[in-house]
Amino acid sequence: MLLEIKDIHVHYGKIEAIKGISVEVNEGEIVTLIGANGAGKTTTLKTISGLRGLSSGSITFDGKDISKMPGHKRVMAGLGQAPEGRGVFPGMTVHDNLLMGAYSRSGDFTADLAEVYELFPRLAERRTQMGGTMSGGEQQMLAIGRALMAKPKVLLLDEPSMGLAPLMVQQIFSIIEEINHRGTTVLLVEQNAQQALKLAHRAYVLETGKVVKSAPAAELLDDPDVQAAYLGGGLGH
Numbered sequence: 365m366l367l368e369i370k371d372i373h374v375h376y377g378k379i380e381a382i383k384g385i386s387v388e389v390n391e392g393e394i395v396t397l398i399g400a401n402g403a404g405k406t407t408t409l410k411t412i413s414g415l416r417g418l419s420s421g422s423i424t425f426d427g428k429d430i431s432k433m434p435g436h437k438r439v440m441a442g443l444g445q446a447p448e449g450r451g452v453f454p455g456m457t458v459h460d461n462l463l464m465g466a467y468s469r470s471g472d473f474t475a476d477l478a479e480v481y482e483l484f485p486r487l488a489e490r491r492t493q494m495g496g497t498m499s500g501g502e503q504q505m506l507a508i509g510r511a512l513m514a515k516p517k518v519l520l521l522d523e524p525s526m527g528l529a530p531l532m533v534q535q536i537f538s539i540i541e542e543i544n545h546r547g548t549t550v551l552l553v554e555q556n557a558q559q560a561l562k563l564a565h566r567a568y569v570l571e572t573g574k575v576v577k578s579a580p581a582a583e584l585l586d587d588p589d590v591q592a593a594y595l596g597g598g599l600g601h
């Protein structure tokens with residue numbers, strides 16, 4: 365197993381937001397965490413990336429306990445992050461934003477830059493444009509491209525579909541699929557349960573800080589409870 369989150373508890377002050385969540389991600393998989401607003405998806409992802417500390421439980425990545433490792437070291441160890449709200453540097457060009465993604469690496473990354481531009485032709489067209497003037501979808505592409513520049517073993521994605529038009533969501537999701545085909549494992553947090561379940565191999569359903577279901581994604585797409593709660597009242601897919 366590449367990434368193992370074991371019985372983590374996370375607090376905001378006295379409030380326990382995550383009440384014992386366990387998630388496993390195997391090499392080569394796309395795993396998704398779905399759930400309503402406030403279920404704890406983002407907090408779980410932030411805890412994995414090191415932006416929040418945990419009160420108890422453990423996170424093991426690539427055979428090492430990283431529970432107490434600082435966030436930037438987790439990136440260097442191979443946990444790539446494209447944060448919620450994108451985190452693009454607005455006053456830097458697209459190109460420089462991408463180069464920032466490789467800051468922790470040594471050696472030549474020309475081939476990786478070329479691959480990111482190949483995956484995202486839109487970024488290649490706009491390489492001299494300022495990050496802050498890109499559209500929401502383009503900024504999402506840039507955030508993912510920048511994360512890829514660190515050559516992650518696992519890519520952590522926090523709601524990449526947020527605020528995007530359906531066509532752009534489809535584009536982003538098909539690029540995520542392609543990134544996975546090329547060998548990167550993906551852990552995806554999504555409100556858009558339908559799209560996420562279509563893309564992922566396995567999924568976890570979170571409710572109020574706990575996992576209430578975990579199963580192959582295709583199974584959850586057909587689960588009447590999941591359909592009623594997260595897929596538009598079972599209107600099909």
Ligand SMILES: Nc1ncnc2c1ncn2[C@@H]1O[C@H](COP(=O)(O)OP(=O)(O)OP(=O)(O)O)[C@@H](O)[C@H]1O
Nearest residue numbers: 376379381399400401402403404405406407408555
């Ligand atoms: N900075 C914070 N301070 C206090 N409580 C917080 C903070 N961030 C999140 N919470 C609380 O933690 C719980 C989990 O929130 P979280 O953002 O992880 O959920 P989520 O499933 O990602 O939802 P959303 O899709 O709305 O982001 C919620 O009850 C939320 O109010």
